[in-house]
Amino acid sequence: MAEITAALVKELRDRTGAGMMDCKKALSETQGDFEKAVDWLRTKGLASAAKKAGRTAAEGLVGVVVEGTRGAVIEVNSETDFVAKNAQFQDFVAEVAKVALKTGENVEALLAAAYPAGGGSVQDVLTNNIATIGEQQAVRRATIVEATGAVASYVHNAAAPDRGKIGVLVAIDSTAADKAALAALGKQIAMHIAAANPLALTADDIDPALLERERAIAAEKAASSGKPADIVERMVDGAVRKFAGEQALLSQVFVIDGKSKVSDVVAAQAKALGADVTISKFVRFQLGEGIEKKESDFAAEVAAAAGVA
Numbered sequence: 001m002a003e004i005t006a007a008l009v010k011e012l013r014d015r016t017g018a019g020m021m022d023c024k025k026a027l028s029e030t031q032g033d034f035e036k037a038v039d040w041l042r043t044k045g046l047a048s049a050a051k052k053a054g055r056t057a058a059e060g061l062v063g064v065v066v067e068g069t070r071g072a073v074i075e076v077n078s079e080t081d082f083v084a085k086n087a088q089f090q091d092f093v094a095e096v097a098k099v100a101l102k103t104g105e106n107v108e109a110l111l112a113a114a115y116p117a118g119g120g121s122v123q124d125v126l127t128n129n130i131a132t133i134g135e136q137q138a139v140r141r142a143t144i145v146e147a148t149g150a151v152a153s154y155v156h157n158a159a160a161p162d163r164g165k166i167g168v169l170v171a172i173d174s175t176a177a178d179k180a181a182l183a184a185l186g187k188q189i190a191m192h193i194a195a196a197n198p199l200a201l202t203a204d205d206i207d208p209a210l211l212e213r214e215r216a217i218a219a220e221k222a223a224s225s226g227k228p229a230d231i232v233e234r235m236v237d238g239a240v241r242k243f244a245g246e247q248a249l250l251s252q253v254f255v256i257d258g259k260s261k262v263s264d265v266v267a268a269q270a271k272a273l274g275a276d277v278t279i280s281k282f283v284r285f286q287l288g289e290g291i292e293k294k295e296s297d298f299a300a301e302v303a304a305a306a307g308v309a
Contacts, residue, residue, distance in 0.1 A: 002032030012037055018046045019127075046127060058288040060084055060137070061160075062167035063097040064153040071151040071169045072100040073285050074110075074142040079135040089137070090160045092129055096122055097162070100142040107139055143283045149174030152186025156194045165287045168193045176275035185269050185277070192255045192262065193284050201279065203244035203251060214243045249282060 004027045012023040018041045030036035060077040061084050076093045083089050095116050103109045111123040119125045149172040157165035168190040172182050200206045218239035222232040245251040250263040270277035
């Protein structure tokens with residue numbers, strides 16, 4: 001048996017692109033035979049999975065899960081929308097959401113955790129899925145929401161229960177005994193959030209840098225009006241207040257009735273329940289947001305393959 005050195009493991013990793021521990025195991029399984037180790041990795045699908053790592057994974061599914069007054073939302077990406085319809089992939093998203101509920105928001109800890117249905121860690125099952133499904137996949141992010149009253153969820157464009165293109169969680173703090181009423185309110189607000197996409201809970205929570213950007217835009221528009229400086233200043237202040245009000249959840253017009261502010265809807269429910277009701281937090285995951293997708297020019301690819309300038 002050939003000696004399994006760190007240099008040999010590194011060489012196998014460079015050759016196949018597989019993980020360091022997988023390379024070490026491959027060499028151990030093949031008594032240090034380098035070429036057999038390459039074949040072992042390919043047989044297990046580990047080498048091909050690693051080679052796919054350079055592809056852009058911007059499709060996939062957002063998954064949510066709620067247990068009592070705690071909820072988790074995760075995003076698992078794939079290369080194409082076709083994979084989102086794959087039962088193996090859908091099951092993986094559902095199981096990983098349950099794991100996230102226990103491990104928290106750290107993706108590394110999530111990947112290292114045991115997979116509920118067996119097969120090793122979440123990372124191990126993910127690697128196997130990449131090999132068997134044939135596309136790069138990645139657990140991108142996770143967020144946890146907790147409340148004293150209720151946590152409600154909503155999934156838009158669902159491909160399966162609690163799995164879709166947009167996932168929302170809403171935390172409601174309340175001492176009200178009617179948890180079903182709180183959950184119903186939370187579901188409606190979650191639907192509103194999916195549609196309206198607020199930037200923050202209140203105007204005061206909006207990123208100051210974003211408000212400054214809006215102020216600069218408003219100032220440039222107002223300056224061209226030819227009005228006196230004091231009027232221009234009031235115009236700018238008004239424009240920024242309007243923007244903040246439109247982007248903050250509690251001051252938005254409730255999409256369910258089209259006339260009430262979200263804050264008024266919450267206040268009305270608090271009065272009906274005879275207890276304080278507060279929306280303490282919300283999170284909205286939209287599939288692929290922030291990922292730069294690579295656009296493919298098929299005609300150019302064909303021309304390049306044919307050697308046409």
